Amino acid sequence: MVYRNWLNLNLHLLWCHNRHVAKGTAETGPTLRFTEFTNSAAWLVREGWAQVEQDGQIHTARPGQWLIVKPGRRIQTFSQDARLLSIAFEARWPDGSHLFQEGLSLVIEASDAPALEEKVRPILNTVMQIAPGTWDLREHKADLRCFLNLERLLCEWLLALSDVLESRGVKHSGHFGIDERVRQAVELLHARDLSEPLSLEALASVVHISPNHLIRLFRKDLQSTPNQFWDRLRIEHALSRLRQPDIRIKEVAIDLGFKHLSHFSKWFKRHTGKPPQAARQ
DSSP: OOHHHHTTOEEEEEEEEEEETTTTOOOOSSEEEEOOOOSEEEEEEEESOEEEEETTEEEEEOTTEEEEEOSSSOEEEEETTOEEEEEEEEEEOTTSOBSSOTTOSEEEEGGGOHHHHHHHHHHHHHHHHHOTTOSOGGGSOOOHHHHHHHHHHHHHHHHHHHHHHHHTTOOOOOOOOOOHHHHHHHHHHHHSOTTSOOOHHHHHHHTTSOHHHHHHHHHHHHSSOHHHHHHHHHHHHHHHHHTSTTSOHHHHHHHTTOSSHHHHHHHHHHHHSSOHHHHHO
16 A cells, blocks of 8 residues: 555544543433444543443443444443543544444453553643533634644554554554545545535536546445535534534534525435434434
């Protein structure tokens, strides 16, 4: 593989916090249960316990243990008193596959991997300064210096995580060999205003091929069309915004360019199988 291949990796921090899971949730009872999260994550359990159920397997971490979570659909369960040092991030290839996936989830003794806590603390300190308590750092203001600093800190933590996982036989994935024109189109889509409609003709023109050729390349390399890829970005934005309790559904609709809430609700349900209200709950 060459350096150019790594330019396809979409990498960013979602949040980092050190607190009780129950804080800010409406969950009651002896346990807390969540099913809406699909991102990559790692939790260092301070108090109580944390559990992930996925692919027919259950992984439980207790105080002094890291739980490195496999990204994707899962059931997350925590004791009511659970307190975690948590970092959530995205590290994905254009087709949606994740950098670290096979071989997870995994429970690791914190004493066997001290670098994980050492490298996550500067991230936590920075996030607490700019956006304490956030569930999506992407929606908060940050200048260039802040952005570059967080990218650097996240990469340092991921290097430590990669070393820990590799020592346990967990390898990173790779999605290489993507056509250069597809890579350019993906970059353009990530940079677009999510409220704007997608013009396939304009996108194809920028990368100097026909719309039909661009569709064929997307299907070959990403197993989707440009429009499907664009809708996925918009759905992910909607889901992340709906998780924030202080954000109204109407605001999310406006973010995505919908003038009528009913139109947004129909579009959202068509792509997720549930209305925005259910996603929030």
